[in-house]
């Protein structure tokens with residue numbers, strides 16, 4: 001998981017499944033992986049920039065994220081089509097919240113990967129909340 005900047009797995013309705021991840025970007029200067037800055041062993045999740053752990057090269061958050069891609073593996077909650085998509089690392093408005101949005105390639109259903117589960121049905125589901133709330 002160290003290579004992932006973003007990773008989530010969730011269930012949509014009765015049939016749908018979504019797994020989505022984004023790999024960390026390699027530093028253009030030295031090739032090491034870039035990520036949120038770490039201070040005293042803790043990742044600064046709300047930081048406005050990404051840094052290279054090796055050479056300290058810094059990129060502004062918006063610029064950095066614009067160059068990232070989210071890979072998605074899904075089972076459509078509507079038609080149960082299983083597919084894969086690659087979408088830009090850019091959240092859009094979706095059902096009153098911000099989400100990575102894509103369409104089922106089979107039926108066209110709009111599917112959003114929201115920041116957090118809106119209403120976890122049971123406590124078990126808590127583990128599915130994104131490790132990084134960005």
Ligand SMILES: [Zn+2]
Pocket residue numbers: 027028029030031032052053054055056057
């Ligand atoms: Zn570097």
Ligand SMILES: [Zn+2]
Pocket residue numbers: 076077078079080081104105106107108109
């Ligand atoms: Zn579908």
